[in-house]
Amino acid sequence: xxxxxxxxxxxxxxxxxxxxxxxxxxxxxxxxxxxxxxxxxxxxxxxxxxxxxxxxxxxxxxxxxxxxxxxxxxxxxxxxxxxxxxxxxxxxxxxxxxxxxxxxxxxxxxxxxxxxxxxxxxxxxxxxxxxxxxxxxxxxxxxxxxxxxxxxxxxxxxxxxxxxxxxxxxxxxxxxxxxxxxxxxxxxxxxxxxxxxxxxxxxxxxxxxxxxxxxxxxxxxxxxxxxxxxxxxxxxxxxxxxxxxxxxxxxxxxxxxxxxxxxxxxxxxxxxxxxxxxxxxxxxxxxxxxxxxxxxxxxxxxxxxxxxxxxxxxxxxxxxxxxxxxxxxxxxxxxxxxxxxxxxxxxxxxxxxxxxxxxxxxxxxxxxxxxxxx
Numbered sequence: 424x425x426x427x428x429x430x431x432x433x434x435x436x437x438x439x440x441x442x443x444x445x446x447x448x449x450x451x452x453x454x455x456x457x458x459x460x461x462x463x464x465x466x467x468x469x470x471x472x473x474x475x476x477x478x479x480x481x482x483x484x485x486x487x488x489x490x491x492x493x494x495x496x497x498x499x500x501x502x503x504x505x506x507x508x509x510x511x512x513x514x515x516x517x518x519x520x521x522x523x524x525x526x527x528x529x530x531x532x533x534x535x536x537x538x539x540x541x542x543x544x545x546x547x548x549x550x551x552x553x554x555x556x557x558x559x560x561x562x563x564x565x566x567x568x569x570x571x572x573x574x575x576x577x578x579x580x581x582x583x584x585x586x587x588x589x590x591x592x593x594x595x596x597x598x599x600x601x602x603x604x605x606x607x608x609x610x611x612x613x614x615x616x617x618x619x620x621x622x623x624x625x626x627x628x629x630x631x632x633x634x635x636x637x638x639x640x641x642x643x644x645x646x647x648x649x650x651x652x653x654x655x656x657x658x659x660x661x662x663x664x665x666x667x668x669x670x671x672x673x674x675x676x677x678x679x680x681x682x683x684x685x686x687x688x689x690x691x692x693x694x695x696x697x698x699x700x701x702x703x704x705x706x707x708x709x710x711x712x713x714x715x716x717x718x719x720x721x722x723x724x725x726x727x728x729x730x731x732x733x734x735x736x737x738x739x740x741x742x743x744x745x746x747x748x749x750x751x752x753x754x755x756x757x758x759x760x761x762x763x764x765x766x767x768x769x770x771x772x773x774x775x776x777x778x779x780x781x782x783x784x785x786x787x788x789x790x791x792x793x794x795x796x797x
Contacts, residue, residue: 453491453633456626458507458594460484464618466515472567473612478516480616482600485509486530488624494729495635500682505532505544506728511552513600513616520566521614522556524602526576531728540586547733548578549757552602558610558660570660571608575771575781577601582620589626596620605771605781606656613778638729641760643790645677648686650768652784658696669693670782672721675791684725690738692717697744718742725758732758734768749774764788 462482468474486509491498498504508529515521528550535543552574558566580598587593597620603613652670657663674688695715723736736754743750756770766786772779 453630454626455487455489455628455630456590456624458484458486458488458509458622458624460486460594460620460622462511462513462600462616462618462620464616466521467615467617469615470567470612475565476517476521476568476614478521480513480516480618482511482513482616482618484511484622491630491633492729493633493636495637496681497638497729498633498635500680501728503534503537503542505534505546506530507532511600515556515614515616518556520556520563522554524552524554524574526550526552526602528576528578530578531733532582542584544582544584546578546580546582546596546598548576548580550576552576554602557608560660567610568612568614569602569604570610570657571604573607574602574604574613580620584624589629591626592624594620594622594624603778605778607781609657609660611778639762641730641762642764642766642788643792646675646788646790648672648674648676648688648766648786648788650674650766650784650786652768652770652782654772654780654782656696656780666694666696668695668780668782670784674721674723676725676788682727684727684732686723686725686736688721689741690719690721692719697747714744716742716744717748719752721754723754730760732760734758734770736770748779749777752779 462484464480464482466476466478466480468477486507488505488507490503490505492506511526511528513524515523528548530546530548532544532546535545553572554569554574556563556566557569557571558564578598578600580596582594582596585593585595598618600616600618601613604611650672654668654670655665656668657665670690670692672688672690674686676684676686678684693715694717695710697715718741719738720741721736721738723734725732725734734756738752738754740750752772752774754770754772756768759767764787766788768784768786769781771781
């Protein structure tokens with residue numbers, strides 16, 4: 424039962440939040456302000472051997488918050504979308520074992536319902552956190568969940584805004600925050616904090632008639648995307664060697680509407696850890712190409728917010744050296760678009776609820792018009 428609060432739980436509800444981003448409601452007043460939130464909660468042991476880490480937690484959050492972006496394409500297509508960025512602090516309850524975490528994140532809040540003095544949203548956030556008490560063989564060997572100070576984080580929250588006056592709102596909600604390092608350093612079970620949200624929003628200024636700027640054409644409407652990526656991971660707590668994984672993909676993307684693209688194509692990974700996973704470390708010195716190559720076909724989707732996009736992909740292996748990894752994988756992450764089709768990317772690849780690695784990649788998008796020329 425404890426596994427329902429795992430990374431898989433966050434992924435499932437992430438899809439729900441994306442589907443709600445385009446919900447239609449009445450007109451809104453454009454505001455920019457800040458929020459302060461208390462986050463009382465509980466660190467959940469989603470594995471039995473993490474039971475010693477369970478504890479009551481207390482968090483505090485300070486964020487910049489806005490209900491418009493200033494980009495014409497975004498604010499005309501998304502209704503009552505909120506977004507923000509800020510810092511979160513959690514006391515994880517057991518100072519000697521769990522320590523504290525300080526994180527920076529960005530988030531978007533999809534509108535669920537809006538009334539004159541009320542709004543409910545579903546928030547998805549992601550960022551990076553610093554944990555003060557990771558696993559250490561000599562000083563903190565009982566921490567079985569986190570192996571590094573630096574971790575990625577994901578967050579899903581339901582929030583309700585109760586308008587007190589023109590500038591202030593009471594904010595109540597509940598959610599789950601997850602920290603893990605994507606196998607960059609073992610152990611990497613990750614921690615999950617279920618918590619409430621009790622906060623206050625204050626508008627710094629209200630804009631009755633904002634000036635919306637048009638975005639430049641960042642990439643062709645339909646076309647191809649070529650990527651080259653790199654990752655680095657550790658296999659076991661007892662082995663401190665690091666393994667570099669290379670990847671490449673060629674995807675065809677096509678527009679669903681001005682906010683959404685679909686994408687499909689092959690992806691290849693070169694992962695030397697396959698023989699090691701089968702307890703054959705001696706073969707690592709000369710791993711044959713067939714023993715480290717993964718070939719997959721993946722299908723995905725991206726929500727576009729100006730220069731950024733939230734990307735989710737589902738892949739199935741056509742070839743893999745052995746069945747140590749599941750036959751399908753899931754990846755989630757962000758794209759950042761520069762001009763002229765250049766894109767920078769970050770992804771977390773996982774098999775069901777088991778993280779494989781974080782990887783970073785760079786890519787280029789080009790039009791498919793050459794296929795239509797007579």
